[in-house]
Amino acid sequence: TTVVVNSTASHAIPSTLYGQMFEDINSGDGGLYAELLQNRAFQQVTPGDATALYAWAAVNGGNITVIADSDPVSSALPNALQLTIPSGASGSVGFGNEGYYGINVNSSWTYNASFYYRFPEVSDFSGDATVALQSASGEIYASAQIPVSGSQTTWTQVYAQLTPSTSPSSTANNFTVTFDSSAAGNTINFAMFLLFPPTFKDRANGMRIDVAEVLYSMKPSFFRLPGGNNLEGQSAATRWIWNNTVGDLVDRPGRVGDWSYINTDGLGLLEYLYWCEDMEMEPFMAVWAGYSLDGTSLPEDELAPYIQAAIDQINFVTGDPSGSSAAALRASLGREEPFSLTYVEIGNEDFVASESYIYRWRDFAGNLTAAFPQLKFIATTDPFNPILDPTPQQYDNHVYSSPDWFAENSFYYDDFERNCTYYFQGEYAVTYADENLMYPTIQGSIGEAAYMTGFERNADIVFAASYAPLLMNVADGAYQWIPNLVEFDAANVYKSTSFYVQHLNRGTEYLPSTLPDPSGTVFWSVTSDSSTLAIKVVNYANTTEDVTFQLPFAVASSATVTVLTGDSTASNTPTDPNLVTPTTSAITIGQAFNYTAPAYSLSVINVSLS
Numbered sequence: 318t319t320v321v322v323n324s325t326a327s328h329a330i331p332s333t334l335y336g337q338m339f340e341d342i343n344s345g346d347g348g349l350y351a352e353l354l355q356n357r358a359f360q361q362v363t364p365g366d367a368t369a370l371y372a373w374a375a376v377n378g379g380n381i382t383v384i385a386d387s388d389p390v391s392s393a394l395p396n397a398l399q400l401t402i403p404s405g406a407s408g409s410v411g412f413g414n415e416g417y418y419g420i421n422v423n424s425s426w427t428y429n430a431s432f433y434y435r436f437p438e439v440s441d442f443s444g445d446a447t448v449a450l451q452s453a454s455g456e457i458y459a460s461a462q463i464p465v466s467g468s469q470t471t472w473t474q475v476y477a478q479l480t481p482s483t484s485p486s487s488t489a490n491n492f493t494v495t496f497d498s499s500a501a502g503n504t505i506n507f508a509m510f511l512l513f514p515p516t517f518k519d520r521a522n523g524m525r526i527d528v529a530e531v532l533y534s535m536k537p538s539f540f541r542l543p544g545g546n547n548l549e550g551q552s553a554a555t556r557w558i559w560n561n562t563v564g565d566l567v568d569r570p571g572r573v574g575d576w577s578y579i580n581t582d583g584l585g586l587l588e589y590l591y592w593c594e595d596m597e598m599e600p601f602m603a604v605w606a607g608y609s610l611d612g613t614s615l616p617e618d619e620l621a622p623y624i625q626a627a628i629d630q631i632n633f634v635t636g637d638p639s640g641s642s643a644a645a646l647r648a649s650l651g652r653e654e655p656f657s658l659t660y661v662e663i664g665n666e667d668f669v670a671s672e673s674y675i676y677r678w679r680d681f682a683g684n685l686t687a688a689f690p691q692l693k694f695i696a697t698t699d700p701f702n703p704i705l706d707p708t709p710q711q712y713d714n715h716v717y718s719s720p721d722w723f724a725e726n727s728f729y730y731d732d733f734e735r736n737c738t739y740y741f742q743g744e745y746a747v748t749y750a751d752e753n754l755m756y757p758t759i760q761g762s763i764g765e766a767a768y769m770t771g772f773e774r775n776a777d778i779v780f781a782a783s784y785a786p787l788l789m790n791v792a793d794g795a796y797q798w799i800p801n802l803v804e805f806d807a808a809n810v811y812k813s814t815s816f817y818v819q820h821l822n823r824g825t826e827y828l829p830s831t832l833p834d835p836s837g838t839v840f841w842s843v844t845s846d847s848s849t850l851a852i853k854v855v856n857y858a859n860t861t862e863d864v865t866f867q868l869p870f871a872v873a874s875s876a877t878v879t880v881l882t883g884d885s886t887a888s889n890t891p892t893d894p895n896l897v898t899p900t901t902s903a904i905t906i907g908q909a910f911n912y913t914a915p916a917y918s919l920s921v922i923n924v925s926l927s
């Protein structure tokens with residue numbers, strides 16, 4: 318194969334081309350969001366149900382139950398954990414939390430713990446609660462005393478710091494709250510526990526550092542939030558409601574999310590916005606658009622309150638505090654100046670309800686465009702099917718399919734009309750439906766790489782793309798959608814083969830070249846920025862492929878090539894996390910040179926233009 322590269326760029330590579338799609342599918346709570354305790358505030362559970370205590374367990378005979386407190390800590394958190402220390406109790410009696418499939422105990426960290434307590438009846442007790450991090454077998458790694466008084470019959474929040482003495486290799490650890498025998502016979506109510514490790518950029522109520530750093534290393538340009546299905550709700554009542562996710566944690570009710578578990582909403586809209594700033598990304602924010610996952614579309618005459626909610630949500634992000642109560646709320650939470658926002662998505666995957674989207678889009682996009690003429694709105698039906706008014710200028714396409722499909726469809730966008738319509742490949746990934754594979758494989762990742770060469774060749778209309786889903790907790794029972802780009806457990810983060818494909822793509826303008834054979838097995842894309850020519854070569858075949866490049870200008874003879882390749886079925890897994898990683902080496906090139914692409918490989922040849 319000979320590839321002649323043009324000297325004149327045909328179009329810019331939009332700065333937004335490579336970003337991240339996020340929604341809470343076992344990826345926010347217990348994942349990116351750094352809170353270590355599961356079911357920390359007994360949100361959305363039924364008092365008295367055994368399930369209401371999920372992730373909590375008694376210690377040494379503590380008698381615990383979830384009650385609807387007669388004097389709740391807040392209207393958002395009506396439930397409390399009630400502990401009765403049996404009379405005659407001995408030893409340390411209380412309860413513990415198992416975390417999200419474990420708790421990482423790290424002696425280099427200081428953990429911030431807190432909870433609310435009150436005595437439902439005045440008691441003469443005065444003593445300490447002991448909070449601790451301990452192994453499943455009771456080995457204490459860190460503990461602290463918190464004075465507790467039986468005269469405290471109204472809620473008070475108390476705090477402690479925990480610094481472990483060691484870093485056990487096992488994450489099968491618990492956070493415990495216990496009392497000695499002097500507390501025997503007492504009943505104490507508890508509400509909203511918090512246990513945070515250090516967070517990314519020290520952000521309060523922030524993100525887990527190790528996961529954040531892996532995501533940051535991708536240099537993502539945008540962050541799509543809050544979903545995906547998890548925006549939509551099984552009904553209008555359980556949709557993601559932006560204003561329930563901001564403000565003091567004690568005022569956030571949480572919600573039954575769309576992935577079969579309760580979302581704390583501790584990772585809420587303001588946390589997302591600070592996260593985007595900390596990661597140097599712009600938010601691609603979705604607003605709920607009247608469709609819920611039970612298949613219900615609200616009738617047009619019921620949309621007005623939700624359109625207003627969307628206007629408020631946008632004003633919370635970018636409004637002027639003197640001009641809107643939602644923006645004033647943001648200011649009251651400590652953020653006077655607006656956040657940057659350009660793209661707002663109306664709903665999610667509305668091709669499932671495209672008939673009602675005709676009026677839902679008309680009313681949401683019509684009103685929001687009038688209110689925010691500077692914003693760009695993304696439609697979520699199939700392009701031009703149905704015809705929408707106002708005419709969308711952006712569409713969000715999703716595709717999940719086989720490795721072969723991705724390798725065979727790298728020209729997917731080449732035939733799209735150039736008619737001032739721009740495309741966001743908001744979700745794409747090889748899913749191994751038949752083999753039900755938990756982790757990406759090299760064959761799938763190289764298929765994705767082939768497809769991605771089409772993004773760059775068509776970046777005049779493809780303005781953004783993100784693999785989906787982004788993150789997954791690999792613990793047994795902790796995941797629902799496979800595969801994902803980055804995996805984690807309580808103490809580790811794992812980079813899939815597809816992560817490395819996402820990681821390697823960069824460039825600021827596209828240099829046209831000889832077109833690959835759409836039905837072939839070798840694909841390429843040449844981009845440049847001010848200092849470097851990046852030549853991406855994808856070989857989807859199981860044999861090596863020679864590609865001769867003819868560059869339009871002389872270049873230095875020494876270049877580097879970064880190659881991701883391996884057995885077609887190879888995956889990075891927790892037991893072999895670095896089985897397949899990119900290797901970078903020097904190669905000699907010239908204005909014309911031959912490159913032998915290994916079987917199943919993505920190669921990025923970087924040529925210095927200085």
Ligand SMILES: [NH3+][C@H]1C[C@H](O)[C@@H](O)[C@@H]1CO
Nearest residue numbers: 545546547665666785786
């Ligand atoms: N069903 C997929 C499509 C939806 O938008 C996401 O929530 C799901 C996982 O990425």
